[in-house]
Amino acid sequence: MTDPIHILPALDPLPIPAPVALFKFLHHLTLGLHFGALQLLLGGLVLATIWNIVGHASGSRSAIGASGTVAKKLTIVTTYVVNFGVPPLLFAQILYGQALYTSSVLIGAWWIAVVFLILIAYALLYRMTTLADAGRPWWHWGVVSFTLLALVGRVFSTNMTLMLTPEVWSTMYASNPSGTDLPPTDPTMWPRFAVMFLGAFSLGALGTSLWSHLSSVADDARVFLRRWSAISAIVFLPLLGAAGSWALDSQPESVRAALMGGTGATLAYAWVGSIALAFVAALALLATSRSRSALAPILGSVAGTTAIGLWTVLRDMVRDLTLAPKGLDVWATPVATNWVVVGIFLFSLVAGLVLLGWLVSVVARATPLEKNHV
Amino acid sequence: MNYPVWDVPVIGSGLVIAIIAVIHILISHFAIGGGLFLAMTETKALREGRRDWLDRLRKHSKFFLVLTGVYGAMTGVGIWFSIGLANPEGTSTLIHNFVFAWAAEWVVFLVELSLAAAYYYTWGRIPDKTHEKIGWLYAFTSFLTLFIINGILTFKLTPGPEWLALAGTGREAEAFFQAFFNDGFWPSLGLRSLACVSLAGIWSLVFFSRIDRETDGEVKIQLIRWSAKWLLPAFLLMPFFFAWYLLMVPGEHRDLMTLGMSTIGSGAFTQVTRMALITLMTTATIGLVTYFLAWLNPRDFSFGHGVSLLFLALIATAGAEGTREMLRKPFVVSGYLYSNSNRLADVPRKNAEGYLARSPWNPDRGDRPTVRTGERMFQGQCLSCHTVDGYRSMRKLLHGRDGKAIGNILQMLHENAPDSPYRKFMPPLVGTPAEIEALRQYLDILVNGKLTSPIVDPSAKAVPDSVKVDTLAAPAIDTAKKDSAAPAVRDTSRSTAPAAKDSARI
Numbered sequence: 001m002t003d004p005i006h007i008l009p010a011l012d013p014l015p016i017p018a019p020v021a022l023f024k025f026l027h028h029l030t031l032g033l034h035f036g037a038l039q040l041l042l043g044g045l046v047l048a049t050i051w052n053i054v055g056h057a058s059g060s061r062s063a064i065g066a067s068g069t070v071a072k073k074l075t076i077v078t079t080y081v082v083n084f085g086v087p088p089l090l091f092a093q094i095l096y097g098q099a100l101y102t103s104s105v106l107i108g109a110w111w112i113a114v115v116f117l118i119l120i121a122y123a124l125l126y127r128m129t130t131l132a133d134a135g136r137p138w139w140h141w142g143v144v145s146f147t148l149l150a151l152v153g154r155v156f157s158t159n160m161t162l163m164l165t166p167e168v169w170s171t172m173y174a175s176n177p178s179g180t181d182l183p184p185t186d187p188t189m190w191p192r193f194a195v196m197f198l199g200a201f202s203l204g205a206l207g208t209s210l211w212s213h214l215s216s217v218a219d220d221a222r223v224f225l226r227r228w229s230a231i232s233a234i235v236f237l238p239l240l241g242a243a244g245s246w247a248l249d250s251q252p253e254s255v256r257a258a259l260m261g262g263t264g265a266t267l268a269y270a271w272v273g274s275i276a277l278a279f280v281a282a283l284a285l286l287a288t289s290r291s292r293s294a295l296a297p298i299l300g301s302v303a304g305t306t307a308i309g310l311w312t313v314l315r316d317m318v319r320d321l322t323l324a325p326k327g328l329d330v331w332a333t334p335v336a337t338n339w340v341v342v343g344i345f346l347f348s349l350v351a352g353l354v355l356l357g358w359l360v361s362v363v364a365r366a367t368p369l370e371k372n373h374v
Numbered sequence: 375m376n377y378p379v380w381d382v383p384v385i386g387s388g389l390v391i392a393i394i395a396v397i398h399i400l401i402s403h404f405a406i407g408g409g410l411f412l413a414m415t416e417t418k419a420l421r422e423g424r425r426d427w428l429d430r431l432r433k434h435s436k437f438f439l440v441l442t443g444v445y446g447a448m449t450g451v452g453i454w455f456s457i458g459l460a461n462p463e464g465t466s467t468l469i470h471n472f473v474f475a476w477a478a479e480w481v482v483f484l485v486e487l488s489l490a491a492a493y494y495y496t497w498g499r500i501p502d503k504t505h506e507k508i509g510w511l512y513a514f515t516s517f518l519t520l521f522i523i524n525g526i527l528t529f530k531l532t533p534g535p536e537w538l539a540l541a542g543t544g545r546e547a548e549a550f551f552q553a554f555f556n557d558g559f560w561p562s563l564g565l566r567s568l569a570c571v572s573l574a575g576i577w578s579l580v581f582f583s584r585i586d587r588e589t590d591g592e593v594k595i596q597l598i599r600w601s602a603k604w605l606l607p608a609f610l611l612m613p614f615f616f617a618w619y620l621l622m623v624p625g626e627h628r629d630l631m632t633l634g635m636s637t638i639g640s641g642a643f644t645q646v647t648r649m650a651l652i653t654l655m656t657t658a659t660i661g662l663v664t665y666f667l668a669w670l671n672p673r674d675f676s677f678g679h680g681v682s683l684l685f686l687a688l689i690a691t692a693g694a695e696g697t698r699e700m701l702r703k704p705f706v707v708s709g710y711l712y713s714n715s716n717r718l719a720d721v722p723r724k725n726a727e728g729y730l731a732r733s734p735w736n737p738d739r740g741d742r743p744t745v746r747t748g749e750r751m752f753q754g755q756c757l758s759c760h761t762v763d764g765y766r767s768m769r770k771l772l773h774g775r776d777g778k779a780i781g782n783i784l785q786m787l788h789e790n791a792p793d794s795p796y797r798k799f800m801p802p803l804v805g806t807p808a809e810i811e812a813l814r815q816y817l818d819i820l821v822n823g824k825l826t827s828p829i830v831d832p833s834a835k836a837v838p839d840s841v842k843v844d845t846l847a848a849p850a851i852d853t854a855k856k857d858s859a860a861p862a863v864r865d866t867s868r869s870t871a872p873a874a875k876d877s878a879r880i
Contacts, residue, residue: 009462083484085451090480093469094469101377105459116452119449170734355511362500
């Protein structure tokens with residue numbers, strides 16, 4: 001086996017244009033947003049598809065109503081999944097380019113296929129919306145869309161794992177420079193995948209319950225949506241906790257010891273705590289499914305967002321602990337900051353958020369579609 | 375060879391980028407020009423009390439949202455993914471230099487997408503003035519995304535002396551603004567803005583062509599003519615901006631185009647000139663089709679006519695982008711990074727110590743080069759522009775040449791003399807004589823199926839076996855080993871000709 005230190009490509013001779021800590025912060029922030037939107041999308045898609053099947057099979061208006069409510073939101077959620085996915089990958093390329101470009105090339109055909117898989121899945125969501133508006137069944141498109149997105153998840157999990165294992169790169173490249181192989185699974189790959197998808201069926205499900213408070217949702221659909229979102233979360237949250245433990249156990253001993261010997265342990269316990277809080281919120285949501293109270297959905301979403309944020313940081317710590325002994329110590333990256341440029345970016349971020357805030361206020365004040373006068 | 379090279383059979387990684395990019399540009403430029411179109415058309419309709427226009431515009435905005443939000447956004451991500459695969463080194467350079475420009479563009483794009491969604495979903499649900507304001511804000515933010523990305527794109531051809539002076543010092547960030555507002559920035563922004571406006575017209579012609587001429591003939595005439603007008607600015611101003619752009623192109627790059635122009639008569643003009651001509655001809659055809667079919671006969675303007683115009687626009691876009699990319703050859707970042715990921719400043723070092731000396735992908739590390747080394751040389755220095763059997767096929771380009779002739783070509787590429795016909799569009803071949811010999815053997819076996827001339831290390835003739843014949847293709851090696859001692863079996867008379875014909879083909 002080749003010494004992994006000598007298989008890492010050389011660092012880009014251009015220093016990074018801001019401190020590592022700033023890039024890390026921006027990476028965590030945007031990746032957390034991406035994961036949150038992603039879990040909402042995947043969880044919402046699965047629940048809505050199942051409800052659509054059940055609704056059309058049994059003639060349940062509440063199931064069809066709830067499925068339509070969620071389905072119609074998924075296109076806009078996907079917009080943000082894609083959009084929030086851009087900056088974390090950009091910042092990861094800055095911080096871990098030596099590893100990330102390489103692993104991407106090694107599965108190049110799959111990596112580029114991701115774009116087309118998402119594109120088709122995204123277009124199908126619009127198709128689902130059209131059919132839902134017409135009151136027709138659309139679950140078959142939901143199944144296809146979810147399958148494509150699951151495949152995208154597999155490719156992403158593989159790439160994010162492969163970038164941590166330079167010891168296998170040389171052999172992979174020698175056997176297939178076209179990148180058509182999705183490599184045999186690393187022990188850490190499926191736990192990574194499982195956390196993301198079980199998170200979608202639990203934390204994402206709790207997020208969908210927030211849509212039950214839209215004024216356009218009929219009472220029976222609202223109750224159905226709250227009840228079954230809660231049940232999904234109650235079933236899958238323990239499994240998510242187990243997957244988290246699996247993800248930790250699957251790490252090499254040195255990584256696990258370093259993680260649990262430092263602040264990682266605190267974060268891991270906090271993650272378990274937030275999962276437990278989300279579980280309590282899910283129980284409360286089930287108990288109050290007939291009520292209009294937004295307390296349980298909000299509590300569940302806050303707990304879920306916290307869990308996702310903590311997982312994002314833990315995941316990053318595992319990456320650093322894995323790569324550092326292999327020659328990529330991200331904190332040693334040369335830096336040459338141009339603060340004016342950083343300032344312009346931060347200004348654009350604030351200006352953008354202000355504009356988005358105004359836009360949200362405008363949309364919130366919009367009259368329902370029935371009063372359309374155009 | 376710092377990163378592994380993504381080997382895309384037949385089409386090559388460059389064409390993967392090109393295919394995605396052309397589709398993206400056709401849509402993303404509409405996303406920018408279309409924003410202005412929606413805002414201006416809504417304002418005009420409100421001012422003139424044309425409620426029938428507004429109804430059409432609402433439907434248009436849904437088409438716009440889906441097309442730009444789904445296909446435009448995803449193909450944009452596709453370009454980013456594909457450049458990272460095809461040229462990690464170049465992508466890394468751009469991202470290290472412009473990460474905050476990209477990040478700012480992301481913020482603007484986030485706002486832009488939200489505005490586009492809000493624009494469609496709030497038709498008739500908010501006061502007209504507020505809706506109009508959302509439209510204009512969308513137009514502004516979408517133009518801002520063009521403004522930002524234009525700085526990054528133009529940097530590649532005209533990075534400017536200030537940035538180049540700092541390149542390699544670790545102080546490149548100090549020249550951020552000079553790099554961003556480079557010589558090509560303003561003319562390119564003008565050209566792209568005009569393209570955006572005309573594409574807004576073309577896509578709108580496609581959309582409005584479906585209005586029923588029997589039931590809504592009058593509104594169809596109005597909207598088709600209104601859309602057709604959007605092509606006018608491009609026809610009036612593009613020649614001016616194009617001339618300005620050409621003036622800003624560094625002389626050595628412009629030579630590629632003038633070389634093509636000066637050899638049109640002999641039929642040997644370069645690809646870049648051909649592409650520019652295709653763009654010119656299709657643009658002229660778009661003008662004629664729009665005038666005769668849309669402006670003079672708006673009522674009869676059909677969906678087929680609209681799609682035909684779009685197809686012409688696709689060709690014109692492909693030609694224009696191809697011209698821009700070709701003009702930059704042999705660089706990814708002019709004066710800094712060659713298209714095969716070798717940095718200009720690293721060439722002397724790599725020639726002295728070896729192209730693969732520090733490469734993680736060197737198959738013969740610490741040992742003398744073999745044919746496997748030749749294969750890596752091919753992957754690292756040739757595959758970014760060539761394929762084995764498809765696009766710019768190496769087998770076809772070298773067809774009929776024996777090992778000695780191949781060696782002569784490689785030597786010419788390595789020397790990269792000022793009068794070399796290849797110098798204008800091909801990076802120098804980098805490496806030690808032994809590595810180049812390994813590449814020669816690899817190509818000889820690739821093209822001829824066996825070694826057709828003796829193994830020679832040009833730098834050490836006293837040790838002709840300094841290059842071990844060993845390859846990944848075992849049967850070919852055996853043949854090669856057997857034949858390696860035999861004299862050249864093919865006519866090598868072409869070996870010294872600089873293959874002027876190829877200069878036009880590449």
